[in-house]
Amino acid sequence: MRVLIIEDDREAAAYLMKALREAGHVTEHAADGEEGQAMAEAGGYDVLVVDRMLPRRDGLAIVESLRARQDRTPVLILSALGQVDDRVRGLRAGGDDYLAKPYAFSELLARVEALARRGAGPEVETRYRVGDLVLDRLSHSVTRAGRAIDLQPREFRLLEYMMRHAGQVVTRTMLLENVWDYHFDPQTNVIDVHVSRLRGKIDKGFDRSLIHTIRGAGYMIRDDGPGRGGP
Amino acid sequence: MRAPDEQDRRAAGGLSAFGRLGRTTAFRLATVQIVVFAALTALLIGYVSVRTNALLTRQIDATIDAEISSLADAYQRGGIRQLVFTVEARTRRPGASLYMVADTSGRTLVGNVADLPLSILGLPDGEQTLITYRRLDEEGARTYQALVRVFTLPGGFRLLVGRDVGERLEFQAVIRDAALAALAVMLVTGLASWLFVGRSALKRVEEMAETARGIMSGDLHRRLQVTGTRDEFDNLAGSLNDMLARIEALMTGLKEVSDNIAHDLKTPLTRLRNRLETVLIDENAGREEMREAMAAALADADLLIGVFEALLRIARVEAGAPGESFEPVDAAAVAAEVGELYEPVVEEAGGRLAVEAAGPLTVSGNRALIAQALANLLDNALKYGAPAAGAPSVRLVAAAAPGEVRLTVADNGPGIPAADRARATERFVRLDGSRSRPGSGLGLALVHAVARLHGGRLILEDARPGLAATLALPAALPLNNGRTDGEGGPRHGGDAGRHG
Numbered sequence: 001m002r003v004l005i006i007e008d009d010r011e012a013a014a015y016l017m018k019a020l021r022e023a024g025h026v027t028e029h030a031a032d033g034e035e036g037q038a039m040a041e042a043g044g045y046d047v048l049v050v051d052r053m054l055p056r057r058d059g060l061a062i063v064e065s066l067r068a069r070q071d072r073t074p075v076l077i078l079s080a081l082g083q084v085d086d087r088v089r090g091l092r093a094g095g096d097d098y099l100a101k102p103y104a105f106s107e108l109l110a111r112v113e114a115l116a117r118r119g120a121g122p123e124v125e126t127r128y129r130v131g132d133l134v135l136d137r138l139s140h141s142v143t144r145a146g147r148a149i150d151l152q153p154r155e156f157r158l159l160e161y162m163m164r165h166a167g168q169v170v171t172r173t174m175l176l177e178n179v180w181d182y183h184f185d186p187q188t189n190v191i192d193v194h195v196s197r198l199r200g201k202i203d204k205g206f207d208r209s210l211i212h213t214i215r216g217a218g219y220m221i222r223d224d225g226p227g228r229g230g231p
Numbered sequence: 232m233r234a235p236d237e238q239d240r241r242a243a244g245g246l247s248a249f250g251r252l253g254r255t256t257a258f259r260l261a262t263v264q265i266v267v268f269a270a271l272t273a274l275l276i277g278y279v280s281v282r283t284n285a286l287l288t289r290q291i292d293a294t295i296d297a298e299i300s301s302l303a304d305a306y307q308r309g310g311i312r313q314l315v316f317t318v319e320a321r322t323r324r325p326g327a328s329l330y331m332v333a334d335t336s337g338r339t340l341v342g343n344v345a346d347l348p349l350s351i352l353g354l355p356d357g358e359q360t361l362i363t364y365r366r367l368d369e370e371g372a373r374t375y376q377a378l379v380r381v382f383t384l385p386g387g388f389r390l391l392v393g394r395d396v397g398e399r400l401e402f403q404a405v406i407r408d409a410a411l412a413a414l415a416v417m418l419v420t421g422l423a424s425w426l427f428v429g430r431s432a433l434k435r436v437e438e439m440a441e442t443a444r445g446i447m448s449g450d451l452h453r454r455l456q457v458t459g460t461r462d463e464f465d466n467l468a469g470s471l472n473d474m475l476a477r478i479e480a481l482m483t484g485l486k487e488v489s490d491n492i493a494h495d496l497k498t499p500l501t502r503l504r505n506r507l508e509t510v511l512i513d514e515n516a517g518r519e520e521m522r523e524a525m526a527a528a529l530a531d532a533d534l535l536i537g538v539f540e541a542l543l544r545i546a547r548v549e550a551g552a553p554g555e556s557f558e559p560v561d562a563a564a565v566a567a568e569v570g571e572l573y574e575p576v577v578e579e580a581g582g583r584l585a586v587e588a589a590g591p592l593t594v595s596g597n598r599a600l601i602a603q604a605l606a607n608l609l610d611n612a613l614k615y616g617a618p619a620a621g622a623p624s625v626r627l628v629a630a631a632a633p634g635e636v637r638l639t640v641a642d643n644g645p646g647i648p649a650a651d652r653a654r655a656t657e658r659f660v661r662l663d664g665s666r667s668r669p670g671s672g673l674g675l676a677l678v679h680a681v682a683r684l685h686g687g688r689l690i691l692e693d694a695r696p697g698l699a700a701t702l703a704l705p706a707a708l709p710l711n712n713g714r715t716d717g718e719g720g721p722r723h724g725g726d727a728g729r730h731g
Contacts, residue, residue, distance in 0.1 A: 085556060102536055154571060180572055184544075184603045185537065188610055193575040 001046035001116045002026045006036030006062065007078070008054050016049070019105050020112070033057025040066055045073055046116045049108075052079035052090065060093040067094035074115035078103070087183065106217035110169040117168060128163035131223030133202065133210055135163050144206060154179070155198050162211070162221040171218035195219055257429030265421040269414055276410045283402055291378050291394040292359070298328055298392045299382060306384055314390070315341045329364070329377050329393035337389075343367050344391070351391070354381050362393070376400065435464045439471075451479045496538060503531040541673040548600065548680040559707055560598045562636045563590025566629035569605040573613075573627075580613060582623030592629055592636045593707040596685045601638070601704070604681040607674040608640035608700050616642025616697060635687065636706050641699040652691040678702060 003025050007013040010031065017027040028045075030036035033054035040048055040062060048066075052059040063075050077095040079086060087098040096118070097111050128135045132145040135156075142149045142159065151159065158179050162170055172191040176182050195211065203209045212220045298321075305317040311332075318330045322343040331342030345365045354360060358381070363374050379393030438456060445453045454475060455468035510516050510524040570586035577584040594601075609627065617623040621643075628639045675689070678700070682689040687704040 104533075180568070182572075182602060182606075183599060184606065185540065186572075186606055186610065188573075188576055188613055190572055190576050193579045194572075196579075197575050 002028070002044060003047050003049060003112060004028050004030065004036070004039055004045040005049045006030045006033070006040070006054065006059065007049070007051040008032055009051075016105075016108070020109070023109055025112075033059065033062060037062045037065065040073070041069070041071070043071070043073075047112050048073055048075045049112065050075055050077050050095070052077055052081065060090065060095075063090075063094045074118055076108070076111055076115055078108075104217075106169070106214075107171050107173060110171045110174060110218060113168050114165050114170070114174070117165065125164075128160070128166065130163055130166045130210055130221050131208065131225075133163075133223075135160055142202075144202065149201055151198075151201060154194070155201070158194060158198055159202065159221075162219065165221075167220065167222045169214050169217050169220050174218070257425050257432055261421045261425035261429075265417050268417050272410060272413050272417075276406055276413075280403060280406045283406075284399060287396075287399040287402065288378070291396065291399075294328065294394050295359075295378070295380055295392050298330075299380065299390070302330075302390060302392065303382075303384070306388075306390075311340070311384075311386065311388060314384070314388075318342065329379060329391070329395065331391040333389045333391075335387035335389075340388075342391070344393070347391075351379070351381065356382050361396070364393075432464075439464075439468065446475065451475075451482060492542075496535065499531050499534055499538075503528050503535075506531070538673065541677065545673060545677050545680050548677065548684050556597050557595050558598070559593050560596045560601060561591040562594050562596075562601060562638055562704060563588040563592040563629040565598060565601050566605060566627055566638055569602050569609065570627045573606070573609045577609075577613060577623065577625055580617070580623060582617070582625060584609075585624070585626045586628075587626070588629040590629065592631055594636050594685070594704045595707040596704060597681075600681045600684070601702070604678040604702055605638060605640065607678050608702070611674050611700070612640050612642040612644075612698075616644035618643050618696070619645070631706065632703070634706055635703045637701050637703050639699055639701040641694040641697055643694070643697040646693055646696060646698040647691060649693070675700070 003020055005013050005016055005020075005027055007016065007029070008031055013029050013031070017029055020027045028039065030039050033056045036050070036054065037057055050059045050062060054062075059077060059079075063077065066073065066075070074096045075094065076097045076099060077090040077093075078099055078101060079090065080101045087100075090098045096115055099108060099111060126137050128137075133142070134144075135142050137160065140156065142151055142156065158175065161175065161178050173185070175191050175195075176184075176186070199209070199211045203211060208224065210221050210223060212222065214220050302314060302317060306314040309316070315332060318332055318341045321327055322330055322341075327343065329342075329344050331344050331347070332340045333342075334340060343366065345367045347362065347364055351360065351362060359378055360380075361376060362379050363376055365372065365374055375395055375397060377393040377395045379391055382390045382392075384390055442453050442455050454472045457465050457468050457472070459465065506524050506528050510521055513520075516524075566588040567586060567590075570584060570588065574584045574586070605627070609625065612625045613623070616625060624643045626639070626641045628637075628641070630637050630639070679689045682702055682704070685704045687702065690699075690701040690703060692699045692701065
């Protein structure tokens with residue numbers, strides 16, 4: 001997919017572009033706000049990564065003017081300001097996600113890919129399916145291979161979020177933000193414990209694991225298909 | 232030997248002592264006062280003087296008129312002889328007017344005026360003139376002033392009648408003297424009040440400035456003198472002292488924090504540096520070793536970033552104004568949510584988390600911050616609250632107390648000795664025994680900051696055994712009906728139990 005990076009720190013931008021290219025994406029770069037806005041308005045990008053503080057034109061102003069033009073390209077806002085009110089301001093301006101610097105690249109990549117998916121397809125479906133696992137949002141039921149699985153409400157939401165992003169990495173922070181609506185970094189591995197519980201209900205007793213741990217990044221739910229059985 | 236510029240400054244200071252007094256507010260007030268009063272006095276005196284002058288002039292006029300008409304009478308009755316006789320009689324009276332009768336050639340027949348300018352007799356009839364004259368009955372060269380009028384009598388005689396204006400001049404002199412005296416009194420009192428008020432004010436201000444200089448040079452303990460007179464200077468000094476106390480407290484806090492930062496950030500930074508250096512200088516280091524060292528360095532960097540984030544968060548919370556992002560929050564619901572988030576973690580550690588959170592317990596606050604504060608308390612309970620032997624048992628209780636809502640996290644671990652409890656909420660303070668374990672030492676500091684932002688408290692108590700950390704937040708008004716019962720003990724039952 002095509003990603004436009006609007007970032008005035010050339011070193012940071014070069015690092016980002018290299019890493020995104022290695023992950024198989026096409027990147028372009030704008031070094032200031034005006035150039036960035038012109039390129040973004042020209043269109044053709046799947047995701048915009050916009051730094052908040054830019055020379056010549058503020059990052060939030062770019063997003064606001066894009067939204068005013070009915071341009072719905074997903075935007076990830078990057079900022080050295082990581083506090084809750086800054087993030088709220090960023091999202092209110094029309095950003096779709098907000099990431100505070102310094103960030104881990106795996107976190108950024110996971111979010112960019114999640115945004116691109118969101119921009120492409122219908123955001124919410126009533127049924128999600130990964131392999132033989134089916135989640136029905138209307139009846140609030142989960143079945144695997146036809147067998148009903150009993151989940152607590154939070155576990156249901158956790159699985160729902162992961163299945164909506166099936167095949168993509170979801171990071172611990174993404175889960176904490178989207179499933180629990182918390183924007184802080186717990187000192188302990190709370191998310192890991194919740195995912196491991198969910199895994200116990202979803203994968204235990206089946207020959208193929210669907211929930212995979214992606215080292216150094218987070219988790220992914222995917223069906224590797226028969227013959228490539230999980231661990 | 233002092234430095235030359237110091238000497239200059241001192242000399243200038245000595246010379247301008249009066250100049251400085253001249254720049255005081257008291258001086259400006261005194262000046263304004265003097266100018267205003269002087270102007271008023273001048274106006275008043277001028278008015279009185281003009282009016283009096285006019286009155287006296289009218290009186291003189293009337294007298295002269297009366298004299299002239301009676302002398303004209305005498306002339307009509309007895310001719311020039313009678314006139315001369317009458318005039319002569321009148322000149323002998325005390326305080327007589329001025330008279331002169333002259334014949335057509337200008338020769339004086341009778342009169343008590345000497346040294347008149349000759350032209351005076353040529354004046355048109357009845358015109359009033361101010362003249363200078365000498366008295367015939369006086370020796371010497373003393374001159375007087377008088378208002379005179381000249382008339383031509385039938386037969387060509389000229390009659391001059393006048394009145395000395397000495398009285399009027401005297402009166403003017405009196406007024407002038409009074410004006411001068413008033414001005415002098417005003418100047419003296421103005422000067423005196425300026426000197427007195429100005430000097431005492433200047434002295435207080437000088438003392439304040441001196442103290443301020445002392446504080447600027449680093450002596451933060453100094454305070455302005457409060458004299459107890461309760462005047463505006465005392466008021467000012469009191470306010471400034473309060474401000475100084477606050478600044479000193481902040482400075483002390485800042486110093487402690489920077490000391491602690493120096494210690495707690497330097498340690499992982501040094502470790503990070505050593506790690507990288509060791510691998511770099513080891514020429515035989517394999518690829519795998521390199522990767523390992525880099526992963527460890529990355530973990531160190533993440534730890535440092537975490538500490539910075541926590542510090543920034545605390546700073547933001549402490550700098551925040553209450554109410555900025557406040558809304559009605561059900562503290563019981565928040566407690567239940569956070570409890571639900573942590574419950575599996577506690578169980579994973581082989582323990583048990585009991586949540587008692589029957590609500591609603593409404594407070595006015597920031598949901599995210601309250602949640603984070605509770606998360607920090609639970610993190611702490613997990614890290615430090617496990618008993619030496621046996622399973623950790625953590626209780627999270629949300630309960631109403633009179634006027635407040637108490638969110639308590641209690642563990643069954645070793646607890647914190649009473650002497651250390653106050654210190655535990657400070658930034659970077661990690662009590663003995665916890666330093667070796669991971670953590671930034673910022674957890675309780677953030678909870679403390681959140682409590683303060685909400686106008687509440689963080690209470691650390693003995694849970695016998697273990698530590699009970701309570702985030703007490705002021706209850707939102709109006710209070711929930713019937714929820715203020717008891718001493719705020721945990722309410723059991725209801726939908727309390729959430730574990731399982």
